[in-house]
Amino acid sequence: MTHSVNTSAMPAAVDVASLDLRPSARALELRETLVDFMHTHVFPAEHDYEAYRAQAGAGDSTLPPVVEALKQEARSRELWNLFLPAYSGISQLDYAGLAEITGWSLHLAPEATNGQAPDTGNMELLHLFGTEEQQCRWLEPLKDGTIRSAFSMTEVEVASSDATNIQTTIQRDGDDYVINGRKWWTSGASDPRCKFLIVMGKTDPEAVTHRQQSMVLVPTDTPGVTVVRDVPVFGRHDQHGHCEVVYDNVRVPVSNILGEEGAGFAIAQARLGPGRIHHCMRALGASERALGLMVSRAQSRVAFGKPLAEQGVVQAQIAESRIAIDQARLLCQYASKITDEHGNKAAAPYVSAAKVSVPRVALDVIDRAIQVHGGAGVSDDVPLAAMYGWHRAMRIFDGPDEVHVRTIAKAELRKSAQ
Numbered sequence: 288m289t290h291s292v293n294t295s296a297m298p299a300a301v302d303v304a305s306l307d308l309r310p311s312a313r314a315l316e317l318r319e320t321l322v323d324f325m326h327t328h329v330f331p332a333e334h335d336y337e338a339y340r341a342q343a344g345a346g347d348s349t350l351p352p353v354v355e356a357l358k359q360e361a362r363s364r365e366l367w368n369l370f371l372p373a374y375s376g377i378s379q380l381d382y383a384g385l386a387e388i389t390g391w392s393l394h395l396a397p398e399a400t401n402g403q404a405p406d407t408g409n410m411e412l413l414h415l416f417g418t419e420e421q422q423c424r425w426l427e428p429l430k431d432g433t434i435r436s437a438f439s440m441t442e443v444e445v446a447s448s449d450a451t452n453i454q455t456t457i458q459r460d461g462d463d464y465v466i467n468g469r470k471w472w473t474s475g476a477s478d479p480r481c482k483f484l485i486v487m488g489k490t491d492p493e494a495v496t497h498r499q500q501s502m503v504l505v506p507t508d509t510p511g512v513t514v515v516r517d518v519p520v521f522g523r524h525d526q527h528g529h530c531e532v533v534y535d536n537v538r539v540p541v542s543n544i545l546g547e548e549g550a551g552f553a554i555a556q557a558r559l560g561p562g563r564i565h566h567c568m569r570a571l572g573a574s575e576r577a578l579g580l581m582v583s584r585a586q587s588r589v590a591f592g593k594p595l596a597e598q599g600v601v602q603a604q605i606a607e608s609r610i611a612i613d614q615a616r617l618l619c620q621y622a623s624k625i626t627d628e629h630g631n632k633a634a635a636p637y638v639s640a641a642k643v644s645v646p647r648v649a650l651d652v653i654d655r656a657i658q659v660h661g662g663a664g665v666s667d668d669v670p671l672a673a674m675y676g677w678h679r680a681m682r683i684f685d686g687p688d689e690v691h692v693r694t695i696a697k698a699e700l701r702k703s704a705q
Contacts (some may be wrong), residue, residue, distance in 0.1 A: 308620045314381035333427030345524040357399035369404045380623040390572020405438040408562045416546040437475035440487040454525040455488035466537040475519045477528020500551030513538035546669040567645040576654040581656040604655040611648045636698035639691035646681040
């Protein structure tokens with residue numbers, strides 16, 4: 288039986304420009320500066336950061352002073368707000384390579400360059416949808432790195448894989464909105480510098496499904512906002528927190544709406560597109576660091592009379608890691624290029640593919656590195672255990688694997704129907 292190829296499911300034409308994944312000259316300059324910054328300032332600061340947090344205790348969310356010093360140094364090197372093309376002047380493809388480098392030190396480098404989640408996504412939303420007043424009050428200090436913010440969408444009681452499920456209500460009352468609900472995984476809410484939250488809730492339960500939701504800006508000191516707890520990730524508390532938050536008759540002015548009523552779901556998708564690629568590229572940076580640690584350990588550790596690097600099984604682990612990282616990087620770069628040239632909607636299937644594949648690659652590489660390190664790998668003497676926990680969580684946040692797989696499948700099925 289002969290099986291024909293469904294040519295309608297293939298791209299109608301390949302734009303050669305889309306295949307040019309080379310960074311710009313400016314991005315190459317920034318890369319050189321960023322790599323030097325990582326080696327001369329960020330890596331040496333990791334010990335001070337971890338020591339401060341250990342002494343302060345898991346419940347303390349104050350920022351280790353070394354981070355502010357890193358921020359000043361990054362600004363002096365023009366390594367600031369690189370994630371937003373409107374301000375940096377570089378493309379998403381250019382930033383993808385830089386985001387990867389910041390992933391070498393996930394706790395320090397993103398914030399040092401003002402490229403940390405959830406602030407980057409919130410800045411993107413304020414830039415795209417914020418009023419002049421909202422941008423002046425919230426966007427400018429975020430860009431300046433003097434405050435932080437949080438994004439409050441996921442809820443305890445409903446499946447967060449379907450954002451239309453949310454139960455938090457945002458009801459109009461005269462010139463105010465009144466918010467009631469319970470959220471969790473509100474990243475950033477524990478940080479004492481967090482000054483506002485972007486809260487997603489239902490303004491019109493009777494509207495069509497994807498027009499029921501809206502987003503409002505809520506100052507953290509508004510009466511009725513209660514941070515219940517910081518939820519640990521695999522037993523670890525991040526400095527900025529991933530919090531459960533209760534909104535009890537929280538009242539904010541109608542002018543705090545982001546965009547317009549009913550636009551919450553669409554705004555959420557606009558926020559998550561570039562942010563997913565940023566997360567993926569940082570995960571590749573972590574993968575590169577894990578591979579580097581694996582190689583170093585293999586070369587320095589002797590077992591059964593010879594270095595681990597001469598053991599065939601370890602060589603295979605190193606080789607498989609290199610292959611997987613390079614494949615995943617090309618996918619992320621291509622998704623970034625599509626975003627630059629055709630926008631978030633056209634890039635969505637490619638972004639979903641990256642969001643599924645990259646965390647898997649990162650987990651595989653980190654797991655191999657842990658195995659090569661033996662007992663040290665599961666200790667806190669090396670960063671691998673912490674890296675593994677965070678990147679396992681990546682398979683859930685910003686959309687679980689299953690949702691992205693469905694997005695990819697639907698895109699393929701639509702091609703076949705054409």
